[in-house]
Amino acid sequence: MENNTIKERLILKPVGLEYLDQFNQLLRYVFQVTNNDLLESGYEDGEITKAKRPILKNANVIGWFNHDQLVSQLCIYPCEVNVHGKIFSMGGLTGVGTYPEYSNLGLMNDLIKKGLEMMRDNGQCISYLYPYSIPYYRKKGWEIISDHLTFELKDNQIPKSRTVSGYVERLAVTDKDVISVYDKFARSTHGALIRHKLEWEEYWRWENEEERIAVIYYDQNDQPRGYILYWISDDIFHIKDIIYLDQEARKGLWNFVYAHYSMVDKVEGNLYNNEPIHFLLEDGQISETLEPYYMARIVDVASFLNNYPFKSAEIFTPFHFQVSDPLAKWNEGIFSIIRNAQGEFIVTREKTGQEVSLDIQTLTTMLMSYRTPTYLHKIERLRTDDTTLRILEQIIPREQPYFSDYF
Known part of the structure; x- marks a missing residue:
């Protein structure tokens, strides 16, 4: 048939x-x-x-x-x-x-x-997904916006204990302080998912949380400032995720890992913030593997640009994006970026200034700061003049995305 x-x-x-x-x-x-x-x-x-x-x-x-x-x-x-x-x-x-x-x-x-x-x-106005095929979803308008880094430390490479003013406690992974720390972290971290009840359920969907443990770092005022979700098996300290709100919490959490020095042969863990761990270690000659993780797609360019937190720039010249989109025809065409007398950025559909020609995939990964305008221009994913390229570099925030969820 x-x-x-x-x-x-x-x-x-x-x-x-x-x-x-x-x-x-x-x-x-x-x-x-x-x-x-x-x-x-x-x-x-x-x-x-x-x-x-x-x-x-x-x-x-x-x-x-x-x-x-x-x-x-x-x-x-x-x-x-x-x-x-x-x-x-x-x-x-x-x-x-x-x-x-x-x-x-x-x-x-x-x-x-x-x-x-x-x-x-x-x-x-934006969509995330975990790709079973990056080429397939690229054709549909999604692009890579985050990475997943796995690392492995030998026992003698675990950072030595450092003096901190707080303390750690081992608690259930569902403890309210785990939820609280993550919420503060997500609301201050670019790219992160805001987790409500459904999102937390999905976070643990394919893992047995009853076999996982949370260790939380508390500062000297008894405020939770970071956590590690972990388990130990076969003499390996497994880190599902580690987040912290300040460097003191980072040090305190690694002190806890070091306390297992005599119990484990190595540490295996995950990072999602595009910050290789080797630079933070005294012995940085460790095993690290980086792979692409989540993809994103701007669903509604006009709405996304109108709400996007562009950075201010001392020198700014209006320009326009010329966008192509394989599926969402409302995203096709001109989106001009101008600035009013109060310094606020405004989006119009009238052609203004120099052109920045790109597809929806490139616009997404650029505005999500996974790749810079200069890099995208260099690999011919973006076409514009040098002056407008410098403006893009100034007004797009630099922080790269963090995303540790899976759905």
Whole structure:
């Protein structure tokens, strides 16, 4: 049967709670999640379906149906992220999958287009996703914006104890001080996800948090200032994540790791802030592996630019972005950046000043500060004159994104 004939039989519509079992069956098939995987993550039989119920209830889920059978789906979480100190509504794209017998029909392309329209209507002017294929999502307008660094230290490379004024306590990973520290961290860290109840549940979705421990650093005023989420197995100190609000907390947390010197052979850990750990160590000759992690996409260029926290610049000349977008046609064309008498940046659709020509992927990774305008110009992802390039370097904040979640 011809592909067009098959597609004519299908209907695109919302996926409600009545399709919860089909939603999970498709997820498990596409991502090859076995019963053993679920048990290792701490789920009993049937619990994963119950755990996904709030997601289906609170998220926007759309799918293609053959009669009453779900054959292709896409899920959009309603999230918030910190973009250079400003909180933006974000659409977290996940649960993307199609049964193989329905591939090559353009079903996912249609779902993504519809999803972008829904995100735009909901005021989610940026979207994040974890890519199963970077080339595929680049074609759809997403681009890399964060990295995941894994590291390995031998026991004799663990930083020696340093004097600090505070102390540490071991607590449950669900402790209120863990939640509090992360919230302060996320609200002061570019790129980070603001975690509410649903986001914390997703953070632990495929791990057994009952086997993880939190150690929290408290300053001399008994205020929590950082934490490590960890576990120990096979003589290895495993760090799931480490965050801190100041350098004293960093030192205090590493003092705790060093206290395990006689108990472990090495430390294996994760970092998500694009700050290689070797420079902070006395013996920096360690093993580190860097790989791309999350991708992002500006959903609504006009809204994103109007809310973007550009930095002030002493010398500023108006210019315009000439944007191309493969799927969201409302992002195509001219977006001029001008500055009023009060020094505020304003976005218009009228052509003004020199042109900055780029696609939606490049605009996203540049404004998220994963790559600088100069670098993107050098590799021919961005075209403009030298003067405008210098202006871009001045008005775009430099802090690179942090993102440690997974959905």
